Amino acid sequence: MKIERELMRGAGPTAVLKLLSTRTMYGYELVETLAKQAGGVLAMGQSTLYPMLYNLESKGLIEADWQQAPSGRKRKYYSLTSKGKKKLRADIEAWTQLNSAMTALGVLEGGPAGVSA
Amino acid sequence: MSSHQSNRTNAWEWSLKHSPLMHSVRWILNRGQPHLRTRELLQDSDLPAELAGLIDQTVRRTKLWRSERIEITHELIAHTEDALDSGRTPEQIVRSFGNPRKVAKLLRRATKRKRPLYWRTLRNIRRGVAAMILLIFISYVGLAARFYLGEPNIKENYAYAINALNEQYDEDQKAWPIYEEVRAAWDLHIADAQKRQSEYEREYNSTIENGDEAISAGIQMIPNIPTDHHDYEEVVGLFRSFKPQLDRVRDAAHRPTVGIDLSFFASDHDDEMIEPSAVAHENPPLINLLLPHLGTHRQLANMLYFETILAARDQNPALVYENLSAMLSMARHESHDGTIITDLVEIAILASTMNAMEEVLNEYPGTLSRAYLVKLTHELALCESVIDFSYQGEIMFFEDFLQRTYTDDGNGNGRMTPEGMDLLAEFVSFGDDEFGISKSPVRYATGPASLALAPDRRSVYTRYHSMMDLSKSVKDLGPEYLPLLEAKQTELERESNTIPGMRYSLIDMLIPALGAATERLFMSKMEYDATLTMLAIEVYKSDHGQPPESLSELIPSYLPSEPMDLFDPGSSMKYKTLDTGYMLYSVGSDADDDLGAPHESRYGYPDFSKRFPPSYSEGGELRLDDAGVPIPDEPRGREGDWILIDLQVDPKTKEPDRSLVPESIN
Numbered sequence: 034m035k036i037e038r039e040l041m042r043g044a045g046p047t048a049v050l051k052l053l054s055t056r057t058m059y060g061y062e063l064v065e066t067l068a069k070q071a072g073g074v075l076a077m078g079q080s081t082l083y084p085m086l087y088n089l090e091s092k093g094l095i096e097a098d099w100q101q102a103p104s105g106r107k108r109k110y111y112s113l114t115s116k117g118k119k120k121l122r123a124d125i126e127a128w129t130q131l132n133s134a135m136t137a138l139g140v141l142e143g144g145p146a147g148v149s150a
Numbered sequence: 151m152s153s154h155q156s157n158r159t160n161a162w163e164w165s166l167k168h169s170p171l172m173h174s175v176r177w178i179l180n181r182g183q184p185h186l187r188t189r190e191l192l193q194d195s196d197l198p199a200e201l202a203g204l205i206d207q208t209v210r211r212t213k214l215w216r217s218e219r220i221e222i223t224h225e226l227i228a229h230t231e232d233a234l235d236s237g238r239t240p241e242q243i244v245r246s247f248g249n250p251r252k253v254a255k256l257l258r259r260a261t262k263r264k265r266p267l268y269w270r271t272l273r274n275i276r277r278g279v280a281a282m283i284l285l286i287f288i289s290y291v292g293l294a295a296r297f298y299l300g301e302p303n304i305k306e307n308y309a310y311a312i313n314a315l316n317e318q319y320d321e322d323q324k325a326w327p328i329y330e331e332v333r334a335a336w337d338l339h340i341a342d343a344q345k346r347q348s349e350y351e352r353e354y355n356s357t358i359e360n361g362d363e364a365i366s367a368g369i370q371m372i373p374n375i376p377t378d379h380h381d382y383e384e385v386v387g388l389f390r391s392f393k394p395q396l397d398r399v400r401d402a403a404h405r406p407t408v409g410i411d412l413s414f415f416a417s418d419h420d421d422e423m424i425e426p427s428a429v430a431h432e433n434p435p436l437i438n439l440l441l442p443h444l445g446t447h448r449q450l451a452n453m454l455y456f457e458t459i460l461a462a463r464d465q466n467p468a469l470v471y472e473n474l475s476a477m478l479s480m481a482r483h484e485s486h487d488g489t490i491i492t493d494l495v496e497i498a499i500l501a502s503t504m505n506a507m508e509e510v511l512n513e514y515p516g517t518l519s520r521a522y523l524v525k526l527t528h529e530l531a532l533c534e535s536v537i538d539f540s541y542q543g544e545i546m547f548f549e550d551f552l553q554r555t556y557t558d559d560g561n562g563n564g565r566m567t568p569e570g571m572d573l574l575a576e577f578v579s580f581g582d583d584e585f586g587i588s589k590s591p592v593r594y595a596t597g598p599a600s601l602a603l604a605p606d607r608r609s610v611y612t613r614y615h616s617m618m619d620l621s622k623s624v625k626d627l628g629p630e631y632l633p634l635l636e637a638k639q640t641e642l643e644r645e646s647n648t649i650p651g652m653r654y655s656l657i658d659m660l661i662p663a664l665g666a667a668t669e670r671l672f673m674s675k676m677e678y679d680a681t682l683t684m685l686a687i688e689v690y691k692s693d694h695g696q697p698p699e700s701l702s703e704l705i706p707s708y709l710p711s712e713p714m715d716l717f718d719p720g721s722s723m724k725y726k727t728l729d730t731g732y733m734l735y736s737v738g739s740d741a742d743d744d745l746g747a748p749h750e751s752r753y754g755y756p757d758f759s760k761r762f763p764p765s766y767s768e769g770g771e772l773r774l775d776d777a778g779v780p781i782p783d784e785p786r787g788r789e790g791d792w793i794l795i796d797l798q799v800d801p802k803t804k805e806p807d808r809s810l811v812p813e814s815i816n
Contacts (some may be wrong), residue, residue: 059228059229059232060225060228060229060232061228061229061232061233061236062232064229065236078246078247078248079226079229079246079247079248079253080247080248080249080252080253080256081248081256083222083225083226083229083256083257083260084256084257084259084260085260086260087257087260087261087263087264088260088263090264091260091263091264092263099224106228106231106232107224107228108225108228108232109221109224109225109228
């Protein structure tokens with residue numbers, strides 16, 4: 034399933050922040066993890082991921098650090114900043130409310146019978 | 151394991167390749183060109199060519215800083231290598247990569263957001279400046295369109311209208327044709343003598359030692375050539391042989407109008423003159439109108455003055471009277487141009503006539519009979535209107551200037567035009583435009599700015615007329631009101647020195663020197679009243695054998711009222727009889743009656759601005775009394791009185807009676 038660009042623009046950063054809240058990750062790792070954990074819904078290529086990461090970095094929500102893997106390959110690892118943590122909490126709250134609203138409207142399962150899409 | 155995996159560098163190889171030392175070596179080898187650097191990185195990565203090319207193409211398109219491109223290249227290489235490691239094929243990776251152009255654009259935008267604060271600040275400033283320049287440019291283009299589309303609407307044809315007034319007169323009612331002929335004839339008549347006298351003057355003056363006085367050619371000193379001047383007899387001879395022509399001048403002076411058709415110079419470089427056209431916009435600005443008759447009037451009046459003295463010496467009372475009468479008529483000639491300069495020339499001719507009268511009565515007593523004195527009194531009384539300004543000419547010049555400079559919205563307002571700019575440039579450079587302002591590219595570039603800087607038509611009109619109206623009021627009220635004029639001029643000057651007021655600077659140049667001209671009017675008024683009184687006293691003397699004890703004895707049979715001393719508001723002119731004659735004088739600018747002790751110079755004029763110096767409040771406001779009259783400061787004029795008439799028959803007794811003068815003056 035392909036997510037519309039506008040939806041992706043809203044959900045993508047929150048998803049990335051959420052993943053980085055568990056541990057530091059490098060770019061490809063983020064792509065892979067997103068694809069696996071979100072069942073492919075939030076799959077994104079380099080063209081989407083890196084601009085997104087750079088934007089989050091410019092806002093001070095994540096920070097990057099070049100590290101050398103045991104294989105010798107140098108990768109840029111991203112981690113959540115304290116500002117990023119706050120933002121993630123706020124995003125989760127917003128998504129929860131959105132979810133409730135959509136459920137109440139019957140857009141999501143668990144809403145009023147006969148009105149779900 | 152894919153083939154490219156087998157080629158992967160191990161950890162120490164990667165570290166060596168990316169060590170600072172190797173980076174420096176590659177940097178030097180690549181002569182500092184970043185794209186070579188990123189390409190080298192890609193070559194070192196051992197990625198398949200299509201993937202390396204894709205990354206290279208994308209990164210180069212970002213046009214980011216070198217360090218940013220290197221970092222992105224590193225990250226994309228690592229990402230791609232990870233993808234290959236996880237089993238993706240190059241084709242899959244290329245497909246999921248997206249359009250390099252769009253990716254480059256997204257990367258560029260996102261990376262720039264990470265740039266340091268100073269860079270973003272500078273970028274915002276640059277953008278702000280660029281936006282401002284664009285805004286200014288667009289505004290200027292709009293302003294330029296508005297400026298260059300503006301055209302003056304020349305409705306009034308002042309020059310043509312002035313000349314049209316001559317059409318109501320027949321040719322034999324016009325004095326100018328005679329004046330012009332006589333002047334030309336005089337120039338021819340004196341040509342040889344003038345040349346000879348001028349050469350002698352030049353030769354003599356070139357040989358004089360320090361301390362010796364230079365001389366002037368006698369012919370140039372008319373009417374004040376001394377009788378002991380070496381050219382005197384020759385000049386007298388020239389006058390006697392020119393009498394028939396002077397008879398024509400005397401006749402012409404009694405004609406009702408000058409009747410000159412005024413002209414313009416055809417161009418700045420040509421002496422040819424052109425008549426005003428009936429089509430207003432074809433005419434040059436009125437300010438270029440020539441007034442050649444003024445010089446001729448002065449010259450002919452001076453010649454009549456000289457002949458008057460000759461006639462008095464010859465005991466020819468009829469010719470003395472005819473000359474004085476002709477000079478008074480010349481001063482009364484109707485002048486259609488109405489300029490202050492013309493008014494001042496008329497006043498000057500009147501002053502010359504009055505001087506001639508005093509000189510005749512003083513130096514040649516008894517020449518003029520009672521009948522002649524009465525006739526001259528009546529004729530002088532008709533000249534009261536000469537001592538006035540109509541301001542009409544000045545206002546015409548100004549309004550003509552305005553109609554040629556501004557557009558006309560039909561409601562008295564308008565904006566500066568390109569023609570107006572040129573006219574102002576000419577005006578500033580006195581018609582020569584020696585700086586070539588009107589045709590320079592600077593003028594075309596800066597012209598539209600004048601729309602923003604120049605005041606609009608209505609405010610220029612209001613400013614000019616506020617000054618003229620005030621001047622008219624002061625002229626009618628009296629010299630004690632002159633500080634109002636001075637304060638107003640000071641206010642305008644002060645305003646012109648401020649940034650917003652500077653835009654009026656050029657326009658203010660069009661306002662004549664009203665203070666000085668008005669002051670001159672008051673002085674002339676006093677000289678006029680004194681001369682009328684002198685004639686009345688002379689008639690009284692004919693009747694009673696001696697002058698009156700006081701001026702009140704003249705009222706009403708010889709004079710309607712006593713003349714006023716404008717330096718002593720509310721008081722009459724001072725009158726003093728002496729054994730040898732009498733004096734009429736004013737207290738002068740020190741406001742003290744010094745009993746007729748004069749200033750250092752008999753002809754030195756007192757100064758109203760020193761008699762009524764303005765006083766200002768602490769806030770800089772002109773102090774006025776409840777009636778709106780300026781409260782003057784202490785008089786600052788020099789001591790001594792202003793002697794208006796000093797008529798004593800014996801020159802040896804000309805000195806005033808010093809015994810009557812306070813010690814401080816003696």
